[in-house]
Amino acid sequence: MAEALRQTPLHSLHLALGARLGPFAGYDMPIQYAAGVLKEHLHARSAAGLFDVSHMGQVRLTARSGNYGDLARAVEALVPVDLLRLAPGRQRYGFLTCENGGIFDDLMIARYGDALLVVCNAARKASDEALLRARLSSVCEIATLDRALFALQGPRAGEVLSHLAPEVHDMRFMDAREAMICVAPSYVTRSGYTGEDGFEISVPVAKAEEIAKALLAAEGVAPVGLGARDSLRLEAGLCLYGADLDEATTPVEAGLSWAIPQVRRRGGARAGGFPGEATILGELETGPRRRRVGLTPQGRAPVRAGAAIFAAETDAAPIGRVTSGGFSPSLDAPISIGYLPALLAKPGTCVFLELRGQKIPAEVVALPFVSHHYRRA
Amino acid sequence: MLKYTADHEWLKREGDVVTVGITDHAAETLGDLVFVQLPEVGARFKTGDGAAVVESVKAASDVFAPLEGEIVEVNGAIVEDPGLVNREPQAAGWFFKLKPADPSAFDALLDEDAYRATLG
Numbered sequence: 155m156a157e158a159l160r161q162t163p164l165h166s167l168h169l170a171l172g173a174r175l176g177p178f179a180g181y182d183m184p185i186q187y188a189a190g191v192l193k194e195h196l197h198a199r200s201a202a203g204l205f206d207v208s209h210m211g212q213v214r215l216t217a218r219s220g221n222y223g224d225l226a227r228a229v230e231a232l233v234p235v236d237l238l239r240l241a242p243g244r245q246r247y248g249f250l251t252c253e254n255g256g257i258f259d260d261l262m263i264a265r266y267g268d269a270l271l272v273v274c275n276a277a278r279k280a281s282d283e284a285l286l287r288a289r290l291s292s293v294c295e296i297a298t299l300d301r302a303l304f305a306l307q308g309p310r311a312g313e314v315l316s317h318l319a320p321e322v323h324d325m326r327f328m329d330a331r332e333a334m335i336c337v338a339p340s341y342v343t344r345s346g347y348t349g350e351d352g353f354e355i356s357v358p359v360a361k362a363e364e365i366a367k368a369l370l371a372a373e374g375v376a377p378v379g380l381g382a383r384d385s386l387r388l389e390a391g392l393c394l395y396g397a398d399l400d401e402a403t404t405p406v407e408a409g410l411s412w413a414i415p416q417v418r419r420r421g422g423a424r425a426g427g428f429p430g431e432a433t434i435l436g437e438l439e440t441g442p443r444r445r446r447v448g449l450t451p452q453g454r455a456p457v458r459a460g461a462a463i464f465a466a467e468t469d470a471a472p473i474g475r476v477t478s479g480g481f482s483p484s485l486d487a488p489i490s491i492g493y494l495p496a497l498l499a500k501p502g503t504c505v506f507l508e509l510r511g512q513k514i515p516a517e518v519v520a521l522p523f524v525s526h527h528y529r530r531a
Numbered sequence: 532m533l534k535y536t537a538d539h540e541w542l543k544r545e546g547d548v549v550t551v552g553i554t555d556h557a558a559e560t561l562g563d564l565v566f567v568q569l570p571e572v573g574a575r576f577k578t579g580d581g582a583a584v585v586e587s588v589k590a591a592s593d594v595f596a597p598l599e600g601e602i603v604e605v606n607g608a609i610v611e612d613p614g615l616v617n618r619e620p621q622a623a624g625w626f627f628k629l630k631p632a633d634p635s636a637f638d639a640l641l642d643e644d645a646y647r648a649t650l651g
Contacts, residue, residue: 174562190617191588192563381562381588455566456586481565481588488566510584 162208163302163362171377179276181209184379191381195483198348198386199524202308203378204369211279212299212356213286215270219293222268228293229270232285233263234405234428236415240265245330245343247413249405250285255433256401257408258285260393262354264330264343271330271341273303273354275395302362307352307386309527310374315342315353318368322353327528336365347383349390349526388489389482391448391521397459398446398477398491404430406437407493409446409521414438444474445499448519449490449507456481456488457507457514463492464506467513473498476507482523489523490516533621534637535646536597541621544637548603548628553585553594556650558620561587564613569605569627576600576629578636583626585616598636600629 159182162168168175173184184206186194197203217225226237235248245264249257259278264271274282286296306315316323319333325344333342338361346352357365369375384394393399399408416422420435428434451457458479462472479490494505501520506513534542539557543550558564566586576582576596583594605627609615616624631637641649 185589186562190563192565192614385588455568456591458591481586 160209162206163359164206164208164366167363167366168206168377173377173379176380178380179209181276183209184377186379186381187377189376191379191385192483194376194378194382195385197376198308198378198382199350199484200308201374201376202306202310202314202352202372203348203382204366204375205305205307205378205380205383206302206366207305207354207383208302208362209276210303211272211274211276211282212301212303213272213274213283214297214299215272215286215290216268216295217293218295220268224293225268225270228290229263230418230424231427232289232429234414234418234431234434235263236417236424237263237265237270238424239417242267243330245328245345249399249410249413250282251405251428251430251434252401253429254401255404255430255437257395257399257403257405258282258401260395260399260410262343262345264341266330266332266341271299271356277396299356300359301356302359304355304357304366304369305346305348305352306355306369306375307346307348307350308374309351311350311352312529314369314372314375315355317372325353325529327351327530336361336368338365340365344529347390347392348386349392349522349524350386351527351529385480385483388478388480388491389484389522389524390526391491391523393446393491394478403493404434404437404442406434407442407444407446411438441496443496444493445496446477446521447492447494447499448521448523449476449479449492449505449516450519450523451488451490451507451509451514451516453514454488455509455514457490457509457516461490461492462508463494464508464513465498467506467515469506472508473505484524491521494518533643534640535643536595536640537646537649538595538597540594540597542597542637542640547634548630549598549600549637550625550628551594551597552625553616553620554646555620558617558624561585561592563588564616567609567613567616567626569607569610570602572602572605574602576602585613594626596629597640598629598631599633600631602627603630604628
């Protein structure tokens with residue numbers, strides 16, 4: 155018998171808004187609302203979309219010693235980023251690595267005072283927390299936060315959130331700030347999963363519905379479901395763990411080397427010291443065997459995850475696989491992400507994607523498909 | 532008069548040709564369509580063969596031949612604009628017209644009440 159799906163704090167609100175719910179990572183989540191995936195997607199790119207991502211994991215880490223340096227060093231032993239020099243009020247993207255150099259999960263790590271708030275994928279949060287507890291408990295206090303999490307994304311997100319919380323007005327991309335929203339202490343980062351300017355907002359469960367309603371009442375804000383969240387991140391060239399990233403894929407193959415700073419690479423002051431360092435640092439120097447690429451199939455049919463990729467139309471043996479694929483509302487065309495041997499992973503290369511028994515020509519393109527609009531300056 | 536299948540197709544008979552599309556319920560369940568692949572004119576199908584493919588944002592679905600027969604016309608408008616199926620699934624969003632091998636088989640299909648009953 156299937157276990158009942160978990161619900162987020164906004165479950166009743168989703169029903170009231172006419173959401174079509176579906177299971178995702180053990181939760182009953184809004185896949186779309188009445189507007190539909192295409193309209194919701196385009197709305198997030200032109201105005202502001204509100205997403206309920208409360209299913210994701212939120213974990214707070216502090217050093218038992220009270221010394222931030224101890225916390226930073228402990229977490230750096232699991233994640234190849236620079237946390238020692240992460241200033242309070244800033245966030246980094248990173249990943250837990252495996253002994254084989256693969257990725258255990260990708261996550262966001264934000265520093266508030268001397269604490270770190272980690273946001274991780276819903277499907278991995280139980281595993282992530284078990285890993286963190288197993289490896290960090292002696293040095294760190296680890297608290298699973300029971301809070302709601304929203305994303306507000308789009309060109310109007312800044313204006314909307316500033317009305318409710320003026321203190322977010324001058325935040326830059328990857329800033330992290332505590333703010334009061336509707337008299338509720340909230341953690342706000344200026345970041346997201348769509349490529350647009352926007353925020354991820356952690357709020358107390360008891361205030362979740364009130365805050366969501368306040369945001370939805372603002373001009374230009376519409377609710378957006380997980381269907382559009384996926385098409386938005388795909389256009390933005392962002393990875394989905396479990397599809398584009400997994401334990402058999404290194405960060406270098408995935409094109410995420412930019413997240414590994416010099417200080418953690420060979421020659422750096424804190425080189426290595428994380429699982430899989432030999433593989434990962436080796437690939438940073440000599441290059442990976444395969445690389446993540448964007449693909450634009452000819453025609454209008456989407457080519458989805460699992461489709462085989464061939465170098466020539468008459469080839470019998472595939473050279474790679476599509477790991478994410480769908481339809482881009484912004485480009486009005488199908489787009490896919492996949493992995494190819496490094497030598498073929500150059501924009502402009504023509505390959506063939508298998509779809510319903512046929513080989514469809516496709517072009518390798520640089521990511522993202524749709525430019526990012528982060529507020530950097 | 533309209534007939535239906537349990538696979539959410541509707542059929543309208545006009546002389547010896549039957550027009551086929553998908554129902555409001557099917558279009559609603561599929562969500563926004565982004566791609567439609569129609570059969571070739573002249574193609575022959577047995578009842579239950581996959582005759583057309585639709586792709587929504589999330590997934591592909593088959594549209595089945597509700598009767599054995601030959602395709603005599605296809606609706607290019609929905610290939611150009613898959614959203615037309617969502618907007619007018621039981622009117623301008625029709626898929627194809629077929630000439631049934633056995634015209635009397637049409638009568639054995641579900642009428643509207645019987646179809647609605649399958650929706651639960």
